[in-house]
Amino acid sequence: MAISFNGLGSGLAVSDIVDALVNVERTPFTSRLNNKEATLTTDISAAGALKSALEKLQTSMEALGEVDNYQKRSISGSDDFVTLSSDKDAQPGGYSVKVNNLATEHKLMSSAFAEDVAVGEGTLTIASGENSFDIDVSDTATLSEIRDAINDSKDNDSVTATIITDDNGQHLVLSAKNSGVENAIKITATDADGNNTDAAGLSALAYDTDLGVTNISEVIAATDASITIDGNLTVTSSDNEFANVIDGVTITAKKAHGTNDDDSTLKITENNNNIKAGLNSFIESYNELLELSNNLGKSGEDGAGVMAGDSMLRGVMSKLRQQLTSEVTLSDGSSLSLSKLGVEADRYGKLSLDTERLNEQVEADVDLVQEFFIGESEEGGFAQSFDELMSFYTDSDGIVQNRIDSKQTQLDGLDDERIAFARKMESLESRLYAQYNSMDLLVAQMNSTSSYIQAQLENMPGVVKKSD
Structure with a gap:
């Protein structure tokens, strides 16, 4: 802020004069930009509110265009x-x-083994359902090592193995992961002693009812x-x-x-509750849009709305009214419209649903009601045509968004205007101070010259001074 001072030579309030002259330039510009900014902000807000209402209306119709929601x-x-x-x-x-x-899941349990005793050498082939895998057993492997080999096998996705210890020793328990007869467990032993079915060595763990081998016990049958x-x-x-x-x-x-x-x-x-629920949601959204449109576009003695006379607002509401009254020709040669499904408009355009008329149409032929909304085969019905209309306005490159983007660009441009004008005012202020300071210096010089001449005149012979 400039410090106010009087001119040394002229005695004028230079700072006040410069401020006043700069403000004469600044005030109308600032007022014009503020008014333009308020108008643009209001326009953007109104267009944004309209777009939101249209998007909500568009969304409310989407559920009626989904075939999986019917019947x-x-x-x-x-x-x-x-x-x-x-x-x-x-x-x-x-x-x-x-x-x-x-x-039930099949479960088998072996006889008792001592904890540190090797079971026997060979290979166990374990099968359950479509899964089958082999376990190689060394001549030193204990029951717990066989358990670990079963559980750790990368080819095993059908059984789990655990050990239960009682007073007699350790028992190997195999459980099928999947239930049913087809997932019954079979255990085939290839024993190093050459006998694969006796209860000695590794074959002590064999179980295959098809071969009559049941060397371990069935705890739970597969059923x-x-x-x-x-x-x-x-x-x-x-x-x-x-x-x-x-x-x-x-x-x-x-x-x-x-x-x-x-x-x-x-x-x-x-x-078929989706039809009634969908229409009620659509009607609610439409009535909200209608109220917003009336407020934005009103004109009269009570004042005008921010979009009064706006061609975009008139256009979208006109297209909507046409869409609401359109009829769709059906595969049987008949036609349906929202009004035939009970969607009624009063004299102000507000919608309501005649549930009785809707129920009559649904009970008469729900397939035709479904066809009205979603169409037949490749051809879309009312919901698709409605979505296409709304998308023209609500898409990211649609009519309403283009309006918003255009106004926002203008709004952003105001900041550039303010910066440029501020620089202009700084230049004007500097120029005025320079001019007034030059004038003040000139006045000071003239005053000094005047005082000098006056003194010289007073000192001339014959000049009589006034008595004090």
Whole structure:
């Protein structure tokens, strides 16, 4: 801030004069830029609000354009015995389910061995399901070393081995990782003594019921899960899941029914709630957009909105109204529109849903309602055409974003104008100070000359001085 001082020669308040002259230049420029900045900021904010509302409306229609959301099935009946799920292939109906038994994993246990005694030399081939692997056993290997070799085998993905120790010694326990008869464990021994089936040496660990070799004990038999549907259809599974035994239904057995337990009862019903939910979401989003549009574009005695008379706002709302009333021709030759599905507009354009009319259309032919929204085969329906319209405005290179980017560029340019003008004002201030300082020096010189002449005149002979 400049220090105010009076001219030494002229006595004028030079600093105040310069400040006043600079402000005469600065004030209208600053006022103009501030007004322009406020206008641009308001325009950007309004366009941003419009884009957000359009994006929300666009998103609300997306769910109605997803084929997987249509004609879903609801299934009931999950209890302590079964867990149920279904997809759209399931047909409405009811069934009874009885769990006869659950699937079990095969488990085998060897006879007792001393901790530090070698079992026998040779090769063990262990198989479960489609997995089979070999274990080479040295003539010094103990039971714990055989256990480690089984668990560490890179080819083993079907069994686990552990040791249980009791008063008689160590027992090798093999457990199948997967349940069911097809995953029963088989152990074949290639014994160094040449006898692969006796209970001596490595063959003491052999187990193959196909060959009648059971040198180790079966602790838990491998069994398939079994259920009975409607009292007379029995189905088995290697695990406890029964997929598509009933079309589109997955039954997971959790517990076997006892003699006195009632069978589980499952019921499949058609679920088309996505249509009503989707339309209600769309209507809500549209009404919010309509209210915003009315506020942005209003004009009258109460004042004008920030986008009053804006062609972009008028254009998007006009296109939307046309889209809402458009009809889609269907494969059976008929046509559908939102209004036929119960979407109504009052005299102010606000939408509402006639649920009764929508339900009538869904119950009459839900396939046609689905076709209206998602189209048939390659041709999209209403949802796709609506999305394309919205994208024209909401995309990153769409109409609204282009407006925002243009205004933002202008707003950024104001900073450059301010910097350039500040430099101009500094130059003007320096120039004015130089001019006024020069003038002040000249006045001081003139005053000095005047005083000198006056003194000389007063000292001339014959000049009478005034008496004090």
